[in-house]
Amino acid sequence: MNSKYQLPKDGGLDLKSAPRDIIHRYERMPARVFENESQGVQYVADIICRMIRNHNDNASARDIYEELPPFVLGLTTGRTPLGLYRELVARYNRGEVSFKGVAVYSLDEFYPIRRTEQQSRNYRIHDEFLKYIDIEPENVHIPDGTVAKSEISEYCAEYDKSIRKIDLMIIGVGEQGQVGFNDAGSYAKSHTRLVELSHNSRKVQSGQFFGLENTPKMAITMGLGTIMRADRIILMAWGEEKAEVVHQIVEGEITDRIPASHLQAHPAIEVVIDENAAERLTREQTPWLVGPCDWTPKFARKAVVWLCGRVNKPILKLTYQDYLENSLGELLEKHGPYDKLNIKVFNDLQHTITGWPGGKPNADDSTRPVPSLPHQKRVIIFSPHPDDDVISMGGTFIRLVEQNHDVHVAYQTSGNVAVHDDVVLQNIDTARELGLGDTFDEVASVIASKKKGKPEPRKLLDIKGAIRRAEARAAVRSFGLNPDTNAHFLNMPFYETGGIKKGEITDKDIEIIVKLLRDIKPHQIYAAGDLADPHGTHRMCIEALLEALDRTQDDDWRKDCHLWLYRGAWMEWNLGLVDMAVPLSPSEMLKKRHAIYRHLSQKDIVPFPGSDTREFWQRAEERTQNTAQLYDKLGMAEYQAIEVFVKMW
Numbered sequence: 001m002n003s004k005y006q007l008p009k010d011g012g013l014d015l016k017s018a019p020r021d022i023i024h025r026y027e028r029m030p031a032r033v034f035e036n037e038s039q040g041v042q043y044v045a046d047i048i049c050r051m052i053r054n055h056n057d058n059a060s061a062r063d064i065y066e067e068l069p070p071f072v073l074g075l076t077t078g079r080t081p082l083g084l085y086r087e088l089v090a091r092y093n094r095g096e097v098s099f100k101g102v103a104v105y106s107l108d109e110f111y112p113i114r115r116t117e118q119q120s121r122n123y124r125i126h127d128e129f130l131k132y133i134d135i136e137p138e139n140v141h142i143p144d145g146t147v148a149k150s151e152i153s154e155y156c157a158e159y160d161k162s163i164r165k166i167d168l169m170i171i172g173v174g175e176q177g178q179v180g181f182n183d184a185g186s187y188a189k190s191h192t193r194l195v196e197l198s199h200n201s202r203k204v205q206s207g208q209f210f211g212l213e214n215t216p217k218m219a220i221t222m223g224l225g226t227i228m229r230a231d232r233i234i235l236m237a238w239g240e241e242k243a244e245v246v247h248q249i250v251e252g253e254i255t256d257r258i259p260a261s262h263l264q265a266h267p268a269i270e271v272v273i274d275e276n277a278a279e280r281l282t283r284e285q286t287p288w289l290v291g292p293c294d295w296t297p298k299f300a301r302k303a304v305v306w307l308c309g310r311v312n313k314p315i316l317k318l319t320y321q322d323y324l325e326n327s328l329g330e331l332l333e334k335h336g337p338y339d340k341l342n343i344k345v346f347n348d349l350q351h352t353i354t355g356w357p358g359g360k361p362n363a364d365d366s367t368r369p370v371p372s373l374p375h376q377k378r379v380i381i382f383s384p385h386p387d388d389d390v391i392s393m394g395g396t397f398i399r400l401v402e403q404n405h406d407v408h409v410a411y412q413t414s415g416n417v418a419v420h421d422d423v424v425l426q427n428i429d430t431a432r433e434l435g436l437g438d439t440f441d442e443v444a445s446v447i448a449s450k451k452k453g454k455p456e457p458r459k460l461l462d463i464k465g466a467i468r469r470a471e472a473r474a475a476v477r478s479f480g481l482n483p484d485t486n487a488h489f490l491n492m493p494f495y496e497t498g499g500i501k502k503g504e505i506t507d508k509d510i511e512i513i514v515k516l517l518r519d520i521k522p523h524q525i526y527a528a529g530d531l532a533d534p535h536g537t538h539r540m541c542i543e544a545l546l547e548a549l550d551r552t553q554d555d556d557w558r559k560d561c562h563l564w565l566y567r568g569a570w571m572e573w574n575l576g577l578v579d580m581a582v583p584l585s586p587s588e589m590l591k592k593r594h595a596i597y598r599h600l601s602q603k604d605i606v607p608f609p610g611s612d613t614r615e616f617w618q619r620a621e622e623r624t625q626n627t628a629q630l631y632d633k634l635g636m637a638e639y640q641a642i643e644v645f646v647k648m649w
Contacts, residue, residue, distance in 0.1 A: 005543050006036055006275075007529075007577070007646065011299025013287035022291045026282040028264045031250050031271040033278045037238040040272050041083040044170065044234055048073070048088065049097045051168055051232075056101055070103035070139055072167045074227070075129075076180070077106060077121040079536075080172030080236050085129035092133045099135040105163055107171065108180040108221040109143035110205075111152075111194060117453025118499055119208050120145060143192075143220035152194050152220075160192035160226055169230035173237055176200060177245050177258030181221035186259045190223030208501075211420070214452070224262050233269040235260065239539075240276040240571070247280035289327050295334040297348065302576025303331055304345040305634065314635030315346045350636060352581045352644075357396050358405045358524065369580040369647070370524075374560075377523040378406045380516070384528050384541040385415040386472035386489075387599040391620045393526060393566045394479075394592035395584035396643050401479050408520055409481070410488045410513075411472055412541045413495040417456065419464035421447045423601045427467055455498030465491070467601055475598040478591070488516060494540065502537065505544045513548035521557035525549075529565025529573075529646060538568060563648040569619040572627055572644065579647040581631065583639035584624065593617045 013023070024030060034040040055071040075081065091097050106125055115122035122142045130140060141162065147155045171179055182190065183198045197205075197219055206212040227233070237246050249260040250271055263269050275284070283290045288303060295303075308315055311322050320338045323329060335341045351367045354360070358377045359370040379400055383389035389397060389409050400407045425444060432438045446460050456464075473483035481487065490512050494503040527545050530538035542565075552558060564580065567573055584592070596617040597603065603615060614622070624641035632638040 005529075005539065005546055008648070010577075011294045011296035011302075013283055013290060014292045014294050017292045023283055025290065026251050028252070029250055029266075029269050029271060031246075031273060031278065031281065033281075033284070034272070034274055037083050037274050040236065040238070040274055041087050044084055044236060044272055045087045045091060047234065048168065048170075049091060052097060052099075052102060055167065068101060070101050072103045072105065072163075072165055074105050074107065074166045074169035074171070074222075074230055075125065076170055076172045076236075077108070077125050078172055080238060081170065082128060083238075084170070084236070089129065089132045099133045102135055103139040104130070104135065104141065105166065105222075106142040107227075108219055109145045110216040111145045111218040111220050113145035113216060114453070115142075115145070118455070118501065119453055123453075124501075145220065156192045156194060156220060159220075160222070163192075163222075163226060163229070166230035167232070169227055169233045171227065171233065171235050173235060173242065173245055173249065173260045174201070174204065175241060175245055177249060177260045179224065179227060179260045179263070181219040182224055182259045184257050184259065186224055186256065188256075188262045189225035189228075191226050192220065192222050194218055194220055210417070210456075224259060228263070228266055230266075231268065233263060233266055235263065235269065235271045237271070237273045237277040239274070239536075240279055242273075242277045243280040246271070246273055246277050250281060288330065292330060295331055297344075298576060300331060300335050300341070301345050301348055302574065303328060304341070305349075305575045308634055314633060315349070316342050316635050318342050346635060349575065349578075349631075349634065352578050353583060353631070353636065353642075354580060355399065355583060356403065357580065357582050357645075358400050358403055370562075374523065376405055378520055379408065379524045379526070380520055380522045381407065381409045382525065382527040382541065382545055383409060383411050384538045385413055385418065386411045386468040387415070387475070387596070387602055387616065388528055388538075388568065389472075390475050390592060390595040390599070391569050391616050392528065393643050393645075394595050394620070395588045395624070395641065396526075396566075396582045396645075397476075398479050398588055398591055399582060401481055405524075406486075407481060408486045408488060408522075409472075409476055410490055410516055411469075412490050412492050412513075412544070413537060414461075414465040414489070414491050415468040416461045416465040416496075417499070419467055419601045421460075423467065424460065424463055428463075458498065461496075461498055464601075468599075471599045471601060475595040478595050478598060490516065492541075492544065494544075495537065502540065505540055505547070509544050510547050510551065513545055514551055517548060517552055518555065521555075523557075523560055523562070525561065525563045526645070527563065527565055528568060529648075530568050530571070564645045565648055566643070566645055567623075569616050569623065572623050573646055575630065575634075575644075577646050578644045580645040581627075582643045582645075583628070583637075584641040584643065586640050589621065589624075589641050593621065596620065 034043065052071050106121055109121045113120045117123060125142065143159060173179060176184060178201065181195050181197060183201055195218065197217055202212060202215045206215045209215040248258050252261060254261045254264055278284045286306060287293050304315060307318060307322060307326055307328060310326055318338065323332050323338055332338055352369060354369055357370060359365065359372040361372055361375045363372050365372045381389050381397060428440050428443045432440050446457050450456060469489055473487055476483050476487055492509045492512060494505050494509050497503055527542055528538050529542060624643055627644055628639045628642040631642060
């Protein structure tokens with residue numbers, strides 16, 4: 001299923017009026033921005049296929065007795081190239097490209113690790129790409145994670161020496177600017193070698209290894225110097241989780257802190273990104289500093305909010321000089337004078353605030369984000385995992401229930417892999433203590449039988465899924481919702497692989513959502529609008545929902561239905577995009593926190609913590625409190641916390 005999740009565009013840089021050199025004026029290496037990953041992947045696949053064909057055409061023109069050299073393709077692994085691999089396989093299946101005359105060199109590998117383990121780079125690149133194409137086995141070069149420690153230095157030197165030429169290198173970039181496993185401090189002219197992984201790098205990788213304790217401490221990686229030998233380099237990045245590092249490597253100085261920044265020195269490098277990964281670039285974040293803009297009302301609001309932060313003033317105190325000195329004279333030409341613009345933006349933002357997310361009965365709703373009728377709305381809150389609902393919009397959830405709307409929550413996946421084995425044993429032990437059966441030894445045996453690098457046993461996954469369901473039921477029960485009738489556990493099949501790598505969305509997944517939609521016929525739908533990882537669970541869940549909504553677009557209930565997007569625990573919507581802001585009282589904040597507490601398996605020993613050490617309730621509270629403080633600084637009323645939403649339609 002192609003990516004179709006993209007926020008509606010509303011203003012921005014006028015590309016037709018802005019000369020190309022002006023658009024790129026802040027960039028130290030060229031960046032090509034596409035609307036979504038799918039379009040970016042098409043572009044990169046076009047380049048790869050064209051270069052392979054040109055190589056073969058040139059080689060065939062040589063003397064018949066001259067040995068045909070392979071086209072050498074350097075490849076990254078991880079999640080960044082997944083879409084590209086699928087596109088290349090599709091083109092191979094259509095007969096558009098052959099890989100018989102192609103040699104592949106992989107960028108890195110964990111150490112130690114067997115190639116049969118699902119987490120190994122060797123396993124993944126074969127499973128995701130190589131086994132589907134006609135590449136010759138002798139032309140596949142991937143670092144060996146089983147080489148004896150005493151021989152590793154010699155092995156790395158030989159691997160590096162074998163890379164005589166790379167025609168095209170395809171790479172990704174880590175959130176800290178890593179290329180391969182070249183962490184901060186890597187030498188610009190380094191070669192293939194064994195490296196110690198930083199604590200942060202291991203935490204980032206720990207998700208796929210089911211915890212930090214199982215994550216390798218070392219890896220084999222091509223060095224920056226080896227990568228720079230490539231004739232041409234394409235660096236890809238997708239999703240907003242890469243936005244900050246993309247900004248640093250494209251517009252920042254060359255520094256050892258950001259290894260990818262050294263690529264600025266390459267004469268033939270191109271950065272290919274989607275709009276989400278580009279959002280911190282000057283031309284996307286503050287395009288008025290670059291060139292002429294399309295000044296829609298929402299885009300004008302975004303610029304005014306930015307200006308308030310720039311000059312540290314509330315909206316109504318902005319002056320004519322503030323606008324002129326910060327490159328917003330064009331905005332005044334379109335929407336001025338400045339004092340009327342201030343009032344307009346202030347009112348626009350003020351009208352996003354409501355304590356009635358389902359609509360206020362018997363009220364003038366001309367300036368409210370939600371219509372008053374029908375008074376009792378049918379609502380579905382889609383939650384990718386069995387805790388995203390309370391973490392991300394628990395306060396609004398409380399309001400909707402207390403204001404007597406017919407609220408349903410749909411947990412799209414089981415979340416079973418995100419439960420630590422110790423939590424399972426604790427729950428089984430509790431059941432034993434209560435006299436509900438003694439299966440402790442049996443379950444402990446199942447846990448002990450787990451094989452490194454293999455999917456978890458189904459029996460264990462079923463127990464973990466039951467734990468997450470019980471936690472979710474307890475959380476919504478604390479809001480006054482009946483979990484027996486209004487909590488729906490969809491258990492979408494794409495998630496049930498038993499491992500970190502998930503399957504693709506299929507009709508089975510989508511039809512589950514379609515059935516629920518048609519059963520409830522909602523007036524409001526809330527969904528996780530996360531833009532971070534294009535291949536992550538949250539992203540796949542929203543795209544499955546959008547496909548289901550496409551299939552129901554002719555249903556009568558759709559005429560009165562609206563889709564509202566919330567964010568996850570880490571990120572918040574830019575106020576320039578916000579359509580509804582729901583303020584929370586201190587008591588509602590506490591009630592929301594206690595609901596998050598019900599998800600005990602996620603509280604202290606989450607298997608996939610990432611680089612953020614805060615617990616989920618802390619992340620959620622700090623995010624919503626920061627939003628409230630921002631509204632306050634802009635001149636609005638001061639609230640304890642605010643949850644914000646974007647209206648998709």
